[in-house]
Amino acid sequence: MSEFLTHYAFLIVPIIKIAILVLLVLTVDAYLTWLERKVIAHIQTRWGPYRVGPHGLLQPLADGVKFIFKEDPMPAGVDKIAYFLAPFLTLMLALTSLAVIPFGPQRFTVWGYETHVGIADVNISLLVLFAITALAVYGVALAGWASNNKYSLLGGLRSSAQMISYELALTLSVVGVLLIAGDFSLRGIVEQQAQSGKGLVSWNIFPQIIGFLCFFTAAIAETNRVPFDLPEAESELVAGFHTEYASMKFAMFFIAEYTSMITVSCLCTILFFGGWLSPFPVSWTFTQFLPSVLLIPFGLWMIYDGIRYETIFGRVLLPGVGTALLALGGALLAFPVINGYIQGPFWFLAKVFVFLFVYIWMRGTLPRFRYDQLMSFGWKFLLPVSIANVVLTSVAILIWGKH
Amino acid sequence: MTAPLIIFFVLAALAVLGAVSLILQRHPIHSALSLIVVMVALAGLYLLMGAEFVAAVQIIVYGGAIMVLFIFVIMLLNAGLEERTNFSRLATYAGIPLALAVSGLIAAAIVRSGGYLPAPAPSGALTSTKTLSMLLFTEFVYPFELTSFLILVAILGAIVLAQREN
Numbered sequence: 225m226s227e228f229l230t231h232y233a234f235l236i237v238p239i240i241k242i243a244i245l246v247l248l249v250l251t252v253d254a255y256l257t258w259l260e261r262k263v264i265a266h267i268q269t270r271w272g273p274y275r276v277g278p279h280g281l282l283q284p285l286a287d288g289v290k291f292i293f294k295e296d297p298m299p300a301g302v303d304k305i306a307y308f309l310a311p312f313l314t315l316m317l318a319l320t321s322l323a324v325i326p327f328g329p330q331r332f333t334v335w336g337y338e339t340h341v342g343i344a345d346v347n348i349s350l351l352v353l354f355a356i357t358a359l360a361v362y363g364v365a366l367a368g369w370a371s372n373n374k375y376s377l378l379g380g381l382r383s384s385a386q387m388i389s390y391e392l393a394l395t396l397s398v399v400g401v402l403l404i405a406g407d408f409s410l411r412g413i414v415e416q417q418a419q420s421g422k423g424l425v426s427w428n429i430f431p432q433i434i435g436f437l438c439f440f441t442a443a444i445a446e447t448n449r450v451p452f453d454l455p456e457a458e459s460e461l462v463a464g465f466h467t468e469y470a471s472m473k474f475a476m477f478f479i480a481e482y483t484s485m486i487t488v489s490c491l492c493t494i495l496f497f498g499g500w501l502s503p504f505p506v507s508w509t510f511t512q513f514l515p516s517v518l519l520i521p522f523g524l525w526m527i528y529d530g531i532r533y534e535t536i537f538g539r540v541l542l543p544g545v546g547t548a549l550l551a552l553g554g555a556l557l558a559f560p561v562i563n564g565y566i567q568g569p570f571w572f573l574a575k576v577f578v579f580l581f582v583y584i585w586m587r588g589t590l591p592r593f594r595y596d597q598l599m600s601f602g603w604k605f606l607l608p609v610s611i612a613n614v615v616l617t618s619v620a621i622l623i624w625g626k627h
Numbered sequence: 628m629t630a631p632l633i634i635f636f637v638l639a640a641l642a643v644l645g646a647v648s649l650i651l652q653r654h655p656i657h658s659a660l661s662l663i664v665v666m667v668a669l670a671g672l673y674l675l676m677g678a679e680f681v682a683a684v685q686i687i688v689y690g691g692a693i694m695v696l697f698i699f700v701i702m703l704l705n706a707g708l709e710e711r712t713n714f715s716r717l718a719t720y721a722g723i724p725l726a727l728a729v730s731g732l733i734a735a736a737i738v739r740s741g742g743y744l745p746a747p748a749p750s751g752a753l754t755s756t757k758t759l760s761m762l763l764f765t766e767f768v769y770p771f772e773l774t775s776f777l778i779l780v781a782i783l784g785a786i787v788l789a790q791r792e793n
Binding site: 306358362365366377384387388408 | 667
C-alpha cells in the first residue's frame with residue numbers, strides 16, 4: 225500500500241488538494257453571500273438575513289437547498305448546447321483559476337512527494353490566470369446569446385465588449401510589478417517582495433500605487449461587479465445574461481462570480497500586498513502571536529453576544545463556536561511552534577478578506593456606470609494610465625535600479 | 628505508451644474533431660466554438676512540448692481576443708443558419724477528395740522521412756519566457772519592430788475605415 229502511495233503520490237496528492245480547495249472555496253462562496261447581504265443591509269440600516277439560524281448564519285445552507293429543489297424550466301427556442309455549456313464553462317474556469325494561486329510559503333513532503341500550499345506551481349502562473357480570464361468571456365457571452373431573449377442578448381453583448389476593453393488595462397497594469405519582480409510566477413513575485421525583510425515597506429503597493437488602482441478597477445470590471453455590473457443591470461435588463469437561468473444553473477453563475485471575486489482578491493494580495501508576508505519586519509518575532517491575540521477577544525465577544533441571543537439554538541451555538549475559537553487561540557499561545565506554520569495562510573487570508581470586504585463595500589456605495597461612460601473610462605483613461613505606469617516604472621528602474 | 632504520448636493523442640484527436648466539427652456545423656456560433664476547441668487543444672500541444680509561454684499566448688491571443696471578436700460579431704449581426712447552395716455542393720464533391728489527397732501526400736512524406744521523427748528535445752533555452760524575450764529584443768529586434776509597425780498600420784486603417792461615414 226505504501227509503495228503504491230509513493231509511486232502514485234504525484235497523482236493522489238494533487239487530487240486531494242483539489243478536493244479540499246474546491247470544498248473550501250464553495251463554502252467560502254456560500255458565506256460570502258451571507259457576508260454581502262449582511263454588510264449591505266447594515267450600510268442601508270437594515271438587519272439583513274436574521275431568521276435562519278443565529279444572525280442568519282444558516283441562510284447560505286437554506287439557499288443551497290432551495291437552489292437544488294427549485295424547478296429548472298428551459299425557455300423555448302434556446303440553443304441547447306450553448307445554453308447548457310455556458311454555466312458549466314463559467315464555473316469551471318472560475319474554479320480553475322484558483323489552481324495557480326500559492327496560499328503560503330511552506331513546502332512539505334507527503335509520501336515522498338514534495339508539494340506546497342496551493343495546487344499548481346507553474347512558472348507562468350500569471351499568464352495562466354490571464355489566459356483563463358480571456359476565456360471567461362465565453363460563459364457570459366454564450367449564456368446571453370443562447371437564451372433566445374433580448375435582455376439576455378444585450379447583457380451578453382455588453383459583457384463581451386466590456387471584458388475585452390478592460391482586459392487590456394488589466395494586463396498592462398500588472399506589467400509594472402513584472403518589471404520589478406522579473407518573474408511571471410506568483411510565488412516568485414511574493415518572494416521578491418520578501419527580500420528586504422523590512423515587512424510592509426518592501427511591498428509592491430508603494431512603487432506601484434497607480435498600477436494597483438488600475439488593476440483593481442479593471443479587475444472589478446472583469447468580474448462584472450458594481451459599479452461595472454452592466455451585463456446584469458437589474459434596473460435595465462431584468463437580470464442580463466442570466467435572465468433565463470434558474471435553479472442550479474443560475475447558482476453556478478452566482479458561485480462563479482463569487483469565486484472570481486476571491487481570485488481577484490488573491491491576485492491583489494499577491495501582486496501588490498506581499499501575499500503571505502507579514503506586514504511587520506522579520507525581526508519582530510512577537511508579532512506571530514497576532515492570530516491568537518485576535519482569536520481570543522473574538523471568541524470572548526461571541527460568547528458575550530451569544531448568551532443574550534433570542535433563540536435557544538443561538539444561545540447554544542454562538543457561545544459554543546466562541547469557546548472553540550477561544551480554545552484555538554489558547555492552543556496557539558500554548559504551542560508557539562504551530563504559529564510558524566499558520567503565519568503565511570493567516571496573513572494571506574486576512575488580506576484577501578479585506579479585498580472581499582472592499583468589493584462588498586463598493587456594491588453598497590457606488591452607482592452603476594452608464595454604458596458610454598464605461599467605454600470611455602476604460603479606453604480613454606484606464607488604458608493610457610496603465611501604459612504611462614509601464615513607462616514610468618521602466619524609466620525608474622533604468623535610473624535607480626530595482627531597489 | 629507513455630503518459631505524454633497518451634496526452635498527445637487525446638489533444639490531437641480533440642484538435643482534429645474540433646476542426647471537422649468547425650466545417651460540419653451549420654450555425655456560425657457552433658463553428659466558432661469548435662474553432663476555440665482547436666485553439667485550446669493546440670495550446671495543450673505546445674504545453675506538452677514544454678513551450679509554456681507560447682501555450683499561454685496561444686490561449687490569450689487566439690482563444691481569448693480573436694475568437695471573442697468572432698463570437699461578438701456573429702452575435703451582433705445575429706447570423707442565422709448556413710444556407711447550402713450549388714457552390715457548397717461543388718465544394719463538397721471537389722473538396723473532400725482534394726483534402727484526402729493532401730493528407731495522403733503529407734502522410735507519405737512523413738513515412739518516407741523514416742517512420743518516426745525524433746521527438747524535439749525540449750530545449751530549455753528557447754522555451755523560457757526570459758530567453759524568448761531576450762532573443763526577441765536582441766537578435767530578432769528588426770522583424771519584431773517591423774511586425775509591430777505593420778499592426779499599427781492595420782489599426783490605423785481600421786480606425787480610418789470606421790470613421791469614413793462621418
